[in-house]
Amino acid sequence: MYYIGAEEQQAVLKVLEKGDLCRYGPEDSTVSNFERDVEEKFNTKHALATNGGTSSLIVGLYAAGIGLGDEVIVPAYTWVATPASVVIANAVPVIAEIDNSLTIDPEDIEAKITPRTRAIMPVHMIGVPSNMSAIKAIADKHNLLVIEDSAQAIGASYKGKRLGTHGHIGCFSLQQSKIITTGEGGIVIADDQQYADRARMIHDGGNLWGISAHSDAFFPGMNFRMDEMRGAIASVQLTRLDGFIENMRIRKRKLRQAITDVDGIELRKLHDEEGDAATTMVFLLPTPDLASKFGERMSEYGVGAGPMYSHGNGDKHVYPGWEYILRKKTYHPNGLPYSHPSYGKIEYSDRMCPKTLDYLGRAICIGVHPEMTDEGIEKVSTAICSAANDIF
Ligand SMILES: Cc1ncc(COP(=O)(O)O)c(C=O)c1O
Known part of the structure; x- marks a missing residue:
């Protein structure tokens, strides 16, 4: 579902007329303006626009410092990008059942916690909030991070607070099948300055362009930047949300x-x-x-x-369709992260979440x-x- 109207066309034409297509060219960047719009609408301290929902999840996990030796609990019903982003962050996804809300079952989260668990990724599937009170209580009890995959639920809320702002980090997709869209695109939000700075560095080659208060913390990053045309469309779309x-x-x-x-x-x-x-x-x-x-x-x-x-x-929204996850296939010839000695035997099967x-x-x-x-x-x-x- 999406709608693109005359306002989006005008906004893109304005960018083309100015001729600055990268967010770090223009003085009045559409991408930066979109980030301020998101901060205001979502009542969050920091928003970062990215080039996709998957990119946002990877940025969120890296910003949280998730990596080798860690486990992240994900629901058995989500687009495959959720567990895949955990593997890309060099951690291992642990798959938990959903309940009759079709979102992650808090009881099964508790059952899946091990000494290696670092984070929970609730996914607000098809626009419906997960049970955030129960999830946050478990996270607090076990000292875990909560990274919300809100790719399918931009604008939704739980107990009067927008989804994405309940956990430590919130991630969104603006891909064409979502509620509002820039074709491809994403957002990462966080209240915590450190997470926000780390996210900005990771999404931008280790902060090649920006100025960070944490310059002594620079490290290599990627390029997940949003461009100006998408920034222009995104701000208009946000007004429609x-x-x-x-x-x-x-x-x-x-x-x-x-x-x-x-x-x-x-x-x-x-x-x-x-x-x-x-x-x-x-x-x-x-x-x-x-x-x-x-x-x-x-x-x-x-x-x-x-x-x-x-x-x-074979639906890749349901865990039996996550073939490369169930077979523990990764880019690495030695099968990292799964083969790392810090993990015990990780077992997946297509019957594991009946x-x-x-x-x-x-x-x-x-x-x-x-x-x-x-x-x-x-x-x-x-x-x-x-x-x-x-x-x-
Ligand atoms: C739950 C969920 N997470 C992550 C993503 C990835 O978003 P993108 O397609 O923008 O990379 C999607 C996209 O469909 C999704 O539905």
């Missing part, structure tokens, strides 16, 4: 109301309904078999919907667009009621 989210919330509320009494349907648990920024509405059926039948009936009623996971479908496969196998996901009409809502809710009537 809350409107998109509110319009989706109004439509989801209507849909939820319309199906609330349908027997056999359990709505996805929302840890904070007020903060939800989902572009979908998700509910669970009693079994995967019924979910398949339900999907077939929905198609007959003209609404595309089916179970979110089926065995062997609860996750069960939830996703019986979950049905319906797309909700901010401009969905009342007729569209009526069509979807009628299809849901009719399909449920047919199969139960």
Whole structure:
């Protein structure tokens, strides 16, 4: 879901007319202005724009000092970039179950903690907040860092505070399938000055261009910089964000109301309904078999919907599809980080998180667009009621 209008076109043309395409050329950089806009909107001290969500996760992990010998707990349901970024940071991802909110299950986080655990990465999948109170309590108890993967949940909040600001570091994606977009792009936010400085250095060749208060701490970095055209688009998109989210919330509320009494349907648990920024509405059926039948009936009623996971479908949002992670394949010929002696035997299997496969196998996901009409809502809710009537 995305919308690009005349304002974005004008903003890009302005950059092209000026001719400074790199953020470190112009006096009045669009990328720097976007970072200030994010700080204000998210009520956070430091924002850094990057060239992607994956880049933001890598920057976040490096900024937190995660590396060889560390383990990071990630949910079994997330885009493969989450565990992949942990491996790129030379650490090992430990995979935890999700619960009926389709976000990481705090109970399984506790069960997966070892003396090597350094961080938890909650992922607010399809715009819905993870259980941040429980996650922060566990992190505090075990002295762990929390790096929020908010790639799919920009603008969402939990208990009145925007997602990405609950942990030590928050990471976002502005890739085209997200709520707002620059085609490719990302953001890293942090309140802590040290994390923010380290993130800026890592994303910019070890701070090749900027001026840091920590110049004695310089170290080699990469190039994950956002360019000026994307900075210009990003600021306009940010002004649209809350409107998109509110319009989706109004439509989801209507849909939820319309199906609330349908027997056999359990709505996805929302840890904070007020903060939800989902572009979908998700509910669970009693079994995967019924979910398949339900999907077939929905198609007959003209609404595309089916179970979110089926065995062997290769979806890289669900851990059995993370082939290179499960096989512990890395860029390094000796298999680092997994082969490092500080790790015991790390075991993965495509059956290791059965609860996750069960939830996703019986979950049905319906797309909700901010401009969905009342007729569209009526069509979807009628299809849901009719399909449920047919199969139960
Ligand atoms: C949960 C999650 N994390 C990370 C990413 C990576 O973002 P990008 O595609 O911008 O690199 C995505 C992108 O889809 C995502 O959904």
